[in-house]
Amino acid sequence: MRLLQSPAVRVGLSISIATGLYGVSFGALSVTSGLDFWQTMALSLLLFSGGSQFAFIGVVAGGGSGVAAMGAATLLGMRNGIYGMQINALLRPRGWLRFAAAHVTIDESTATSTGQTDPLEQKRGFWTAGLGIFVLWNLFTAVGALAGASLGDPKQWGLDGAAVAAFLGLLWPRLKGREPVAIAVVCALATVLAVPFVPAGVPILVAAVVAAAIGWFSHGRSDEGLEPDMDPYADHPHPHGRPSGDAA
Amino acid sequence: MSLWMWLLLSCLLAYAWKLLGYLVPASVLRDPRMSRIAGTMTIGLLASLTIVNTVASGQTLALDARLGALAAAGIALLLRAPFLVVVLAGAGAAAGLRLLGWG
Numbered sequence: 001m002r003l004l005q006s007p008a009v010r011v012g013l014s015i016s017i018a019t020g021l022y023g024v025s026f027g028a029l030s031v032t033s034g035l036d037f038w039q040t041m042a043l044s045l046l047l048f049s050g051g052s053q054f055a056f057i058g059v060v061a062g063g064g065s066g067v068a069a070m071g072a073a074t075l076l077g078m079r080n081g082i083y084g085m086q087i088n089a090l091l092r093p094r095g096w097l098r099f100a101a102a103h104v105t106i107d108e109s110t111a112t113s114t115g116q117t118d119p120l121e122q123k124r125g126f127w128t129a130g131l132g133i134f135v136l137w138n139l140f141t142a143v144g145a146l147a148g149a150s151l152g153d154p155k156q157w158g159l160d161g162a163a164v165a166a167f168l169g170l171l172w173p174r175l176k177g178r179e180p181v182a183i184a185v186v187c188a189l190a191t192v193l194a195v196p197f198v199p200a201g202v203p204i205l206v207a208a209v210v211a212a213a214i215g216w217f218s219h220g221r222s223d224e225g226l227e228p229d230m231d232p233y234a235d236h237p238h239p240h241g242r243p244s245g246d247a248a
Numbered sequence: 249m250s251l252w253m254w255l256l257l258s259c260l261l262a263y264a265w266k267l268l269g270y271l272v273p274a275s276v277l278r279d280p281r282m283s284r285i286a287g288t289m290t291i292g293l294l295a296s297l298t299i300v301n302t303v304a305s306g307q308t309l310a311l312d313a314r315l316g317a318l319a320a321a322g323i324a325l326l327l328r329a330p331f332l333v334v335v336l337a338g339a340g341a342a343a344g345l346r347l348l349g350w351g
Contacts, residue, residue, distance in 0.1 A: 018330065025335045039255055046259035051294065056258055058297050063306050066254030070261070076293045077262045079286040084269020093270070102266040158343030161317025164301045165338020168321045169331050171294035180291050187292035188299040195304045203304070204296045211292025215285035222280035225287030230331065 008121040012112050012128025015232040019050070019108050020136020026053055027144020029163050032154035033061035037145050044141040048134060049106050050229060051170050052076045055204075058163060064201020072201070075208045079226055083110040090114065090122050104130030107228035115233045129232065173227045179220055187211050312351025317342040 003009050023044065030040040035057060043053045052073040059069035084105045087093075090113060093101045104127075113126035151157055175181050187207040194203035302314045320341035324334040345351060 022331045022335070025332065035251070035255075039252065042255060042259065046256070047262045049262055051290070052258070052262055055293065055297055056255070058301055060251070062300055062304055066251045070254045070258045072293060072297070073258045074261045074265075075289055077265045079290050080262070081265040081269045082283045082286045084266050085272070086269070088270045098270050099267070102270050103263060105266045105269065155346065156343065158313070158317065158339035158341065158346070160301065161314050161320075161342025162335045162339035164298060164314050164317045164342075165321035165324075165335045166331075167294055167298040167301055168318060168338075169325065169334040171291065171298055172325045174287075174291050174294070183288055183291045184295035187295045191296040191299050192303065192309065195300070195309055196307055198307075200304070200306055204293065204300055207292050207296030208289055211289045212285050214292070215288030216281065220284065221287075222283045223287060224284065225289075225291040226283070 006124050008116045008125030009128045011232045012125050015108050015129050016132025016136050018230055019133045020140050023137040023140030024144035027141040028148030030057045031145045031148040032159050033057040040145045044138045049077055059201040062200050068201025072204045104134055111228040112232040170229050174225045313342040313345035316345045
């Protein structure tokens with residue numbers, strides 16, 4: 001297979017497997033948060049952005065309303081708009097391809113693509129990671145949802161602890177340097193202070209407002225926080241430094 | 249039914265963000281401030297979701313086995329464990345602490 005000689009295809013396939021696998025944890029947590037099987041699948045098939053999906057079920061699990069869950073998921077999805085702009089500038093997809101490309105524009109497909117320098121490799125990387133993750137993420141979401149439904153009491157299995165770990169795991173790769181850590185601490189504090197005073201789910205939106213204000217008024221790296229959940233190039237020497245931010 | 253409605257609306261809005269990047273002229277979105285806010289908001293929201301799932305119980309704050317999950321996940325991440333191992337560490341710590349009778 002000549003395509004497997006392509007470095008971008010290889011990186012795309014390995015990130016697809018790594019990311020797809022953690023769909024198991026999403027599926028299991030989603031059904032134990034109170035969503036049914038098809039609601040869980042709808043999130044993976046149609047929303048298709050890991051962080052936003054975890055945010056939606058995290059708010060629901062905490063007793064938050066549907067509108068608060070939507071708010072958290074939607075605000076967390078803003079960065080995909082920035083990724084869309086980067087991929088549009090790199091690959092210039094035309095016609096219906098643009099609408100398909102938009103759906104698979106997520107952290108990992110963008111990072112796989114922008115980590116390459118050759119235009120053909122950028123294209124291969126984007127589509128391999130995007131489509132590969134889409135297929136595996138949905139497959140493993142279904143596996144997790146079916147397994148989660150048969151678990152019984154989720155607390156006995158520590159699934160609420162699994163949710164905590166999942167969010168920390170998503171946050172972790174974005175804490176590079178002192179400033180993002182400071183932003184995270186300030187937002188966590190704002191959240192804790194808000195919990196007793198507003199309905200469940202709303203403290204997360206309070207933190208989003210605080211974070212947006214920090215972004216608006218302070219000057220720092222414009223690509224801060226836009227690191228992928230999983231760095232496709234973690235194990236490979238990188239052609240030109242960090243993958244995102246330099247594409248547009 | 250109402251949860252379905254918010255869920256599908258979330259899916260629609262998520263796709264709208266993604267598509268926006270492809271349809272809006274690059275000059276509009278190239279404002280570094282937009283990209284910066286998208287980034288700080290990602291950090292802020294994930295930090296908030298982490299802490300809410302650790303200490304909030306509805307509208308009250310509770311210190312329970314989930315704190316152990318946070319610590320275990322942090323240690324796993326420091327040891328560069330893959331995502332799935334981090335999640336399992338969190339679940340194991342919470343389940344283990346409950347088995348020992350805490351939270």
